[in-house]
Structures are given as C-alpha cells and as structure tokens.
Amino acid sequence: MQPHSTVQDVTIYTDGGCSPNPGPGGWAAILLFDEKDVAGRRKEKRLKDGVYDSTNNRMELTAALKALEALDGPARVELHTDSRYLANAFNQGWLENWQENGWKTASKKPVKNKDLWQKLLAAAEAHEVEWIWVEGHAGDPLNERVDDMVGQARAEFE
Amino acid sequence: MQPHSTVQDVTIYTDGGCSPNPGPGGWAAILLFDEKDVAGRRKEKRLKDGVYDSTNNRMELTAALKALEALDGPARVELHTDSRYLANAFNQGWLENWQENGWKTASKKPVKNKDLWQKLLAAAEAHEVEWIWVEGHAGDPLNERVDDMVGQARAEFE
C-alpha cells in the first residue's frame, strides 16, 4: 500500500435546464474520481433529478450543489459548468460582493436564488473547488452525456 | 385652395443609443406632418446619423435636436422620447433651474451636455413642443421603426 493524501481529486461535469423556462426542469452531474476500481477504470458517480417547476439558473446551481454534496471527504475539485452565472459568481467575486452588500446586486436589487447560493457556499467550503466555465456547444463528450441526463431527468416532470 | 394656419402640427418619434456606452452611436427621428401628399398619405420625414464616439444621452438629445431643426416653420410638436433625462429636463423644470443656477446641477456640479441643451432650447423656442415620455418597450410600431434606424445609423460607425 502506498501512502496517499486524504484529499482526493475529482472532476465534475454539471448541467441543468428547464423547458420552457421557467417550467419543468432537470439537472445532472457526473463525478470522475482518481481512484480506480478493480478493473482499473476510473471510479464514477452519476446523479440526476428534476422538479415540476423551476428556472434554468436554479437547475444549473442545483447540479453543482448536489455534486459537491455527494463527495465523501475533502476534495480538490474541477467543476465544469456552461453557466457564466455560476462560474462568474465564484470567479469574478460576485459572491463576495453579495455577502458584503447584504445580498444586493450591483443595481441594488435582491440577489435571486440566495437560498441556493448560500448552500453552495457551504458545500464548497469543505473543498478546494476550481470553477471552470465551458462553452455550451464545445463538443466535449462528457458534457454531451450530462446534457442527455438532464433531458432524461426533466422528461419525468413534464 | 383652403386657408390654413401658418402653424403646422407635427408628431415626432426620436431615439438614440451607443454600443457600447460610451462608444459608437446613432440617432434617428421620424417626423409625421399633418399635410397629405397627392396620394393622401401623411407626409413624413426620416432622419438618421451616427458618430464614432458618444454617449447614450447625447444621442437621445441629438435626435430631438436634429428633428426640431428639420422643421420648416413654426409648429405644434408632439415629440416622443423614451429618455427621462430629456423629457424631465423640459417637463420637470430642470432646464429652468440650470439656467438660473449658471448650469449647475442640484448637487452643484456642472451640467453635462450643456452644448446640446442650449442648442435644444434654441431649437425648441420657435415651436410649441410637448415632450412626451414613452416607455422603452411599449410596442409602438413607430418607436420600433426609429429603433431600427438607430441601429442602422450606428452600424456605419463601428
């Protein structure tokens, strides 16, 4: 046995959507762990679910939240999302500003989806998360898989 | 020939914008006269132009200025604008205050666009102008036309 860091590396792909927006929605996440299974394949977890009525952005946030909550212990995470809304909130310091300003946007209006943002902050705190924005139609096979899963999840709530 | 008043009635639609703001800008105006042409259609004048660098507010003011300057003789004018900046300057007495205070704002700072405001005052003096504020996306077809013209004008200066 080799010694190993207690921090695992995880790559996560997330997506979410509603049709129409707002309306029935779905989200999905694929977690790829560094650990291998007995066959030598990268361990993987897949999550998906839906709701009868939501918004595209809430589904994008939910996908990331559920993925982070599905981690067993502290992890170094690369989380891929096609949502600028989500990626910029972390990468452009939006969340820090909102927390300092009492959750008001730059135009002094209440930040939407505050409940999810706060859960997301709590869930991300335990880990070292890198938020990676990926262009919507970038052709990455993993992203196409997640997209399919969102459609499947959503279909059960139409 | 019928006798007619020397004062004509004119309805004017104006708009202006920059993209980005500040940046390349355009303005446009549609003037609808009461006179009919030989086909019995309301006579109409359309104006538009652009500049390489300006601000949204300067473009809104310019649209109104150029429209008033395009009138042949004294007129009763209904001028439609979606700019509160422009409409309030005339309707809320801002301009009167500025002239009395040596072109200082309520917070003692120099009024911006003084050059355009002064030309506008001069141009409006010859007429009886009613400044009508219209909500930006009110769905009025004439306003949509003017909006299109602004885009066209601006496009030549990008």
Add this chain to the structure above:
RNA sequence: AGACACCCUAUGGA
C-alpha cells in the same frame, strides 16, 4: 436613496 435610458455576457427555451 430613486428613476429612466444605453449596453455587455452567458445560459435556458419557443
């Protein structure tokens, strides 16, 4: 603190 306008970005859809 308020208002209007001008935009910029991405996603989700019809």
Add this chain to the structure above:
DNA sequence: TCCATAGGGTGTCT
C-alpha cells in the same frame, strides 16, 4: 426571429 433567467457596467438627473 422572439422571450425568460440572471449577472456586470456607464450615462445622467432628482
């Protein structure tokens, strides 16, 4: 083409 969900900013005034 259109709309909705969301954010950032500037131009201007009271």
